[in-house]
Amino acid sequence: MVANYDFTNKIILIVEDIDTSSRFYKAALKNTNAKLILVENGQTAIDVFDSSNNIDLVFLDLNLPDFDGFEVLKHIRSKDKDIPIVVQTAYMLSGEEETSYELGANDFITKPITIDILQKTISKNMA
Template sequence: MTSMNADLSGKTILVVEDNEVSASYFKAALRKQGALSIMARNGEEAIQLFRENKQIDLVLMDLNMPEMNGFEATKMIKSIRPEVPVIAQSAYILSGEDSRSKEAGCDEFLAKPIRLTALVEVLERYLAK
């Protein structure tokens, strides 16, 4: 059973999310777990921030965004540092995005709305000390 709190202090998570409400949710949830979050609004910004910040430990990737979607951004991120876990998140689970995200290189898929317990469980699995 996963607790609602994980010790993610010292971990840096890139949150790629174009929706303000979702971005705020992730920022607050990650702060509560002790993690630092870096925010990107689209795939192009995510790739730039990923290249600039070598300390990023994990990426939370929205799949549906303007300019560059999460599938393309994930492929680029994985080509730069394949060892960094990318967790896809999307509200469009019925359209097969979970399997498409795996094909793009995502390590895991979370369906929106994302419960805090599910988020913490995934973060612990990939980042636990």
């Protein structure tokens, strides 16, 4: 049985280019009442982040179509040293986890991501 977390009034920026993954995150977080902002590339992620001041957590895919997710991570961390950033990737490439933490990620998870893992990881890192 999947635990039901309550993220009412929380805003999560989800950076994910694969539509099936975005739809999964939406469905998996529906019953938590989180407000989701879904973006498909690094530039939009940066633009949205820079023009918002109320995002509570960033859920960031490393493999994006325009540029490296590490660049997004660096940018966000340079603007906000406290916002929780969870990095997720489909492939466990050598050094990606270490680099993510070095650049200021709070957590790092690899696909496949279950509803339980997703909710638990967000809950653990949510400010």
